[in-house]
Amino acid sequence: MSQYNAWFAAQDDPAERYPLTEVVYYSRSGGLLEVQHDMEALRQQSAAEWKQLFESRWMRTTWPYGSGVWGKKEWICPGIANENIVSTFEGGSNLYWAERFGREIGLEDLWIKMCGVSHTGSFKDLGMTVLVSVVKQMISEGKPIRAVACASTGDTSAALAAYGAAAGIPTIVFLPKGKVSTAQLVQPIAHGATVISMDGDFDACMRVVREVTADPNSGIYLANSLNSLRVEGQKTVGIEIVQQFDWDVPDWIVIPGGNLGNTFALGKGLLMMYELGLISRLPRIVCAQAENANPLYRAYKNGWSFEPITARPTAASAIQIGDPVSINRAISMLKRFDGIVEQASEQELADAAARADRTGAYACPHTGVALAATIKLIDQGVINKTDRVVVVSTAHGLKFSRFKVDYHESTLREVVSHYANPPLELPPDADAVRRVLERSIERPGASRD
Template sequence: MSYKAWFQCASGCNERYELNEIIYNCKTCGGLLEVKHDIEKLKHRSPGSWMRLLDERYRRTKWPFGSSVWGKKEMVCPNVDNENVVSLYEGGSNLFWAERLGNIIGTEDLWIKQCGNAHTGSFKDLGMTVLVSMVKQMISEGKDIMGVACASTGDTSAALSAYCAAAGIPAIVFLPKNKVSTAQLIQPIANGALTLSLDTDFDGCMEIVQKICRENNIYLANSMNSLRIEGQKTVSIELVQQLDWEVPDVIIIPGGNLGNVTALGKGFLLMKELGMINKLPRIVCVQAAKANPLYQSYLSGFKEFKPVQAQMTLASAIQIGNPVSINKAIKMLKLFNGVVEQATEDELANAAALADKTGLFNCPHTGVALAALFKLLEKNEIKKDERIVIISTAHGLKFTDFKVKYHENKLEEVESKYANVPLELPPEYDKVNRAIIDKISEYS
């Protein structure tokens, strides 16, 4: 069976373009594009047959299908030849049963999808493997592409630089100066990317990178490029696969540029259209209170949207005031009975720390999602007996400064409820023994 995908205008005029065309907006109306698949061809295989095939490929060694993205190649990007796939064995991240945290907050069925357990430490790998593979495919077909560029708050630049380094394609990353962690900054540097630190915010970087790409034969890798969304939508398919093909009741995801919300919804809609599932979950999108344009729109029933000037937040990866995927995200949230919530600095930091005490090691953005869960449970908008999945977007090791300052009680606007500092003691048995006994007794 020969499968096919293409770009199509997402704004309603339905103009179509080939995936190997360097294009990001509809030529007719200027709207964003989305990747469409030949659903009728995909339906030639039965739902049960698809599920068996995906299970057979999952985490195996046959190239490129052991990747949890490329194991779903027919429904992600069939246009790339196998020899042009650039894969770092992405996907297959742990679906963590958060039993102890659930017991603390009173939920019966809580799971954390740990997308940060990835090659570059975030869910951005899932989309970047598709985009860079498509660039390699275009280069093999004779397209003149000087390099691939992105604006980033940290994680996108890490993923782009790693995949381009693996493919031997130049990468250019635009980062807002002093607004990404050291761990995030060093990743593109180590992978040899041309790293530009601009004295602006993400929205300022985004404006410049789009102009650079328009005026040069440089390919744009931000999430307005819907090839990224195709890889990221596999999160939905994978987590249902990990739950033995059962759909959770609620999924909570942090949102910045909002491509991840669109991707999450696309995966579920595809599975439902192919008959692999028979219901859709509710999607909750959460923003930092200091960068909350979607939340503000939600309060008006999505009747209007106004960009905001994003303020400095601990959740730096979602410090975005003018998300490019806003219209797609709103459309998706309406389809999924969506809820939008926000979290303050104090709420997100303490939520992350509480979860860490039960065996996790959360990035601040996962803290945003967890804080929303706590609030929505309290308001009874999420029921305690529902199956809940939190999408953890990055690894906590990228944010060690956030962790250290939390436990030293040095974060502005945060009262560290779960601070845990080392005990400094002389090397004397009696004093060490007494300290241990006193400390352990606090757990009983």
């Protein structure tokens, strides 16, 4: 038995507790449950000892601690048996120094945390490893779980399907028809999930999956981020960023937000480090939203008073959400971090992604939202040019090839492609090629003038 312990607790009454292996999503008053840790037990090790332990496990092969998530097992889900852990070596993603792009936008110290460089191509792996591992533990203890289900804008379903397949646990995913990329759609199909393509938006899928899983006797376990097990894994992103800077805290962390579980998770991990003495200050957090799906931005501008909206189509399709599940806890977390919410139009997000790509990144549209928000905050003088800024890249650009193709073919909705670079179509004639190359090497893009 581990000397550490964690449990679900109701937000309005911390005495209302449930084991992490119980099928329960809401408190008696209907609020979300949070995972709480026995902080007294964790305080028995000093900050220096925790750092040393985490460093000794970082990216090594001793199962399961080489995973960026399970290397911090005592802080995440201490009670789980190692043989029930379902891991793909998630976490430990590259913290990329965006030197050229930073210089272009006026920042000396810009970094991109590449969470999309992961097994299923997004940060969702960080949370799904925890949730599916707990499900495996529950099944091993005899709980009657027949399948795990989620609503998704594309990345959660890919992660759930992969981890479920790795564990041999059936999965069911609800996707809004025509609103996820081809790569995202094919991932759960390939992993053998039951894929339900629904006529409706993400918010509609969310309503249906909540109803389907509401009866504890259904045997279908809910995997959306309102299930706080996911948050426990996702909270490692902030911890990793600090660890990768040799335990130094950046000035700003900018993160794209949709359902807002990740914004909350980022803050939760950083607060845990702060409470256990591993860091002595907190960064400021910026949540970046697409202007077409900006309920949090509207709330921020309106004294944090929230109204759900119907989100409009955005190239950042994974954050096309009008009624975020984690709205209240994300707002409290942002207040704790002196947080800011900024938005990006389709034009701004597409150009920011294209500019980053031209300096060697390969930004998904959601990362484009966060990069565009960063540019706006520099231009407004809110972020100082000497500040250390980390942008969280939430998915791999390769999952969004249609977005890239449409941009470079100048067919993206609501966007003029200022940085389009379509291929040059030329006959197989060396002279013709030489003539064009003379112009394009001097001035890339000029050959099309």
